[in-house]
């Protein structure tokens with residue numbers, strides 16, 4: 685007998701976040717991360733990336749990543765969340781599909797294609813995952829920087845949820861990285 689394939693992949697988030705809760709500075713700047721990225725510690729990213737089968741990211745994260753060379757997600761299946769058509773030339777190089785709306789509609793499609801573990805990326809994308817309560821693992825690398833503004837991860841109106849600390853470590857240059865797993869039912 686063979687086990688039924690899972691209805692949805694495991695969903696994991698891996699974000700660098702400022703002390704004041706931002707994942708990018710004003711104007712999508714990521715330069716505040718540069719000293720930490722060159723500190724000789726990858727903060728577990730390579731191991732994390734090796735364990736995922738597909739990336740699902742918000743359009744703004746995708747568009748920022750288009751400016752990176754080399755392409756940071758080479759060899760990974762990529763779904764971009766967007767309500768608008770993508771540039772077909774760029775999309776043909778990197779994007780497997782676009783998806784709009786509930787993530788719940790995407791998971792069975794990916795699961796049926798053998799995707800077991802998804803990397804959900806982008807602030808709005810992660811908030812959508814929190815709203816749908818489909819995030820299984822949340823890794824936050826707290827960067828010891830107060831940005832004073834930018835792209836916040838969390839927002840008013842998200843449903844409350846409980847998390848269990850799976851591991852935490854102090855990494856290079858005072859980064860504190862914590863991995864949480866979702867616990868129990870949503871808060872009443």
Ligand SMILES: NC(=O)c1ccc[n+]([C@@H]2O[C@H](COP(=O)([O-])OP(=O)(O)OC[C@H]3O[C@@H](n4cnc5c(N)ncnc54)[C@H](OP(=O)(O)O)[C@@H]3O)[C@@H](O)[C@H]2O)c1
Pocket residue numbers: 698699700701706707708711712713714741742743744745746748749765766767768783784785786787805806807808809810812835
């Ligand atoms: N610090 C970190 O670790 C980290 C990680 C990732 C990203 N970032 C940064 O965070 C910033 C982007 O985050 P963000 O919160 O602004 O945006 P995001 O989540 O990357 O993208 C938001 C956009 O994605 C589309 N979208 C999201 N969910 C959707 C859904 N369910 N259905 C259809 N479309 C959907 C919408 O685009 P449209 O409606 O316009 O199509 C929305 O405006 C960038 O600066 C990026 O570099 C930082």
